[in-house]
Amino acid sequence: MSAAWQPIAVYTARRRRLAPLAWGGGLGALAAVVIAVFPSLRGNAQLDQLLDSYPEALKEAFGITEGWFSSVESYLAGEMFNLIAPLACCFFAIHAVSAAVGGTESRPVLEALLTAPITRRQYLAGVLVGVLAVLAGILFVLAVVMQLTSWVFGAGLAVGSTVAAIVTLWALAAFAGGAAAFLTGVSDRSVIVNGGAFGFMVAAYFAEVLGGLSDTVGAVDWLSPFHYYGTAITDGVDVAACAGLIAAGAIAAAAGCTLFERRDVTR
Amino acid sequence: MPAEAAECAIDTTALTKRFGRSRAVADLSLTVPHGEVFGFLGPNGAGKTTTIRMLLGLLKPSSGSARVLGHEAWRDGPAARRGVGYLPGDFAFDPHVTGAELLDLLAAVRGAGDGAFVRGLARRLDAELDRPMGDLSRGNRQKIGLLQAVAHRPPLLIMDEPTSGLDPLVQDEFADLVGELRADGTTVFLSSHNLAEVEKLCSRVGILRTGRLVTVERVDDLTGRAIRHVHVRFGEPVDPTSLIALPGVQGLAGHDAQFTFTVSGSLDTVLELLAAHPVAELEVTRPSLDEAFAAYYGQPEAVAA
Numbered sequence: 001m002s003a004a005w006q007p008i009a010v011y012t013a014r015r016r017r018l019a020p021l022a023w024g025g026g027l028g029a030l031a032a033v034v035i036a037v038f039p040s041l042r043g044n045a046q047l048d049q050l051l052d053s054y055p056e057a058l059k060e061a062f063g064i065t066e067g068w069f070s071s072v073e074s075y076l077a078g079e080m081f082n083l084i085a086p087l088a089c090c091f092f093a094i095h096a097v098s099a100a101v102g103g104t105e106s107r108p109v110l111e112a113l114l115t116a117p118i119t120r121r122q123y124l125a126g127v128l129v130g131v132l133a134v135l136a137g138i139l140f141v142l143a144v145v146m147q148l149t150s151w152v153f154g155a156g157l158a159v160g161s162t163v164a165a166i167v168t169l170w171a172l173a174a175f176a177g178g179a180a181a182f183l184t185g186v187s188d189r190s191v192i193v194n195g196g197a198f199g200f201m202v203a204a205y206f207a208e209v210l211g212g213l214s215d216t217v218g219a220v221d222w223l224s225p226f227h228y229y230g231t232a233i234t235d236g237v238d239v240a241a242c243a244g245l246i247a248a249g250a251i252a253a254a255a256g257c258t259l260f261e262r263r264d265v266t267r
Numbered sequence: 268m269p270a271e272a273a274e275c276a277i278d279t280t281a282l283t284k285r286f287g288r289s290r291a292v293a294d295l296s297l298t299v300p301h302g303e304v305f306g307f308l309g310p311n312g313a314g315k316t317t318t319i320r321m322l323l324g325l326l327k328p329s330s331g332s333a334r335v336l337g338h339e340a341w342r343d344g345p346a347a348r349r350g351v352g353y354l355p356g357d358f359a360f361d362p363h364v365t366g367a368e369l370l371d372l373l374a375a376v377r378g379a380g381d382g383a384f385v386r387g388l389a390r391r392l393d394a395e396l397d398r399p400m401g402d403l404s405r406g407n408r409q410k411i412g413l414l415q416a417v418a419h420r421p422p423l424l425i426m427d428e429p430t431s432g433l434d435p436l437v438q439d440e441f442a443d444l445v446g447e448l449r450a451d452g453t454t455v456f457l458s459s460h461n462l463a464e465v466e467k468l469c470s471r472v473g474i475l476r477t478g479r480l481v482t483v484e485r486v487d488d489l490t491g492r493a494i495r496h497v498h499v500r501f502g503e504p505v506d507p508t509s510l511i512a513l514p515g516v517q518g519l520a521g522h523d524a525q526f527t528f529t530v531s532g533s534l535d536t537v538l539e540l541l542a543a544h545p546v547a548e549l550e551v552t553r554p555s556l557d558e559a560f561a562a563y564y565g566q567p568e569a570v571a572a
Contacts (some may be wrong), residue, residue: 004376004378006375007372007375007376008376011372015361015363015364108358108359108360108361109360109361111325111355112358112360112369112373112415113372113373113376114323114324114325115323115324115325115348115351115353116348116373116376116377117345117346117348117349117376117377117378118345118376119344119345262327263327264325264326264327265325265326
């Protein structure tokens, strides 16, 4: 593949240049509240007992683990990195890919760029690289806010834990972006791409949650990308799992490129 | 096949496009040689834009083939488009991007661009390169569209209703530019509703009707062959029935010695009758392309051979 994808990647990243501040800042604000509150809750046995009394299904659904209040990492995992942050980052990746390839908003851009001597594979590759670079920027801002807040409030968040959470989150969102790229090969309607890819990620989340409660679902929860997402902020990076998520996303994106090259554009 | 070696800039054979059960373009066979300014006429929904999108590799033909500069437009799209500039009817882009940024982006994607030529042309068109596309009027966006279409000095320029929304001064500037491009050897494929513009710029036209090519003719032949308006004042009263009886004469008006009518086909029989009487005044005018076009649309559907 020639370098024609590079200007597309740069353009895509520039088009979303405010996203690290908007999305990273938003997620960072949420993380800051969680981290700032944590020192006042640290090691509170009564709260641990209260949570212990919750139904297993509820604890599973919200990632409530034993020792929830024993470390800021556990608390962040349950409050943020179990559900909100991954779904937000996946939504960003899906929406950004979808907006660049499908729907009426993208039509003039597609018409101008795809009538240049560039393959659709190069275009979609450029879009994905640009989106993933912006996603890295979002997560960088989030990581900086988390570490600064921890330092200010004395929460004791380890840098390694933050890096592990961010890297795994990026891998999961990269998978979601790949899933969106696959669907852009199937349809030029952004509602189908957004709805299909995000719906899949939400369903995958529930499959992973219910897998812990039901043997039937548990038998297939390995199909869920959340199965490989895990709880990196407390457990560290699972390199093989992250590589698997990225590889699966790349395969989905490659299939999307092939399909995109075969369908009509801008009817 | 290298672009320069291709016999025709555009060559389609039985090109057909269906959307579901509806047929947008049917069996379109057309050749446009290098250096020609070709007009592509037809009303809305005739299939002009669909044809252009197949030439640009945006739409996959249902059957048939389209070759552009010697390359298959669908299978070998990037190679075909390397020598193509394209201006749609209502050019738009990301509203936050300025014209200058867009031109830089396309130059990077194409790996080609003639900066000095584009800057000169931008000054000539008074194009606003530093304002975001979203802040520009339709006419000013169209100027940016024209700049991006010619920035890499393509041997083939495809334009789809290019002057819609432009003021007359810019339309004149646009016409001058097309004339210069033609003089430089650029092939221009111009889809338009503006028949006066096509008549002024094009050497041949293809007329599309409900997805089928009705005819391809030289503009002169089309306007010359179809009908003529005749105004005659005889030196003495003439029986109008002798005029009505002539083949091809229609719309006779007037009386005694002064008549107006139209003639389709040959003027020979009319001239023979006129020669039998003293003629004080005679005016024969060719129809505009507009009228010739209307004449085609008045006919039952036919397919060019």
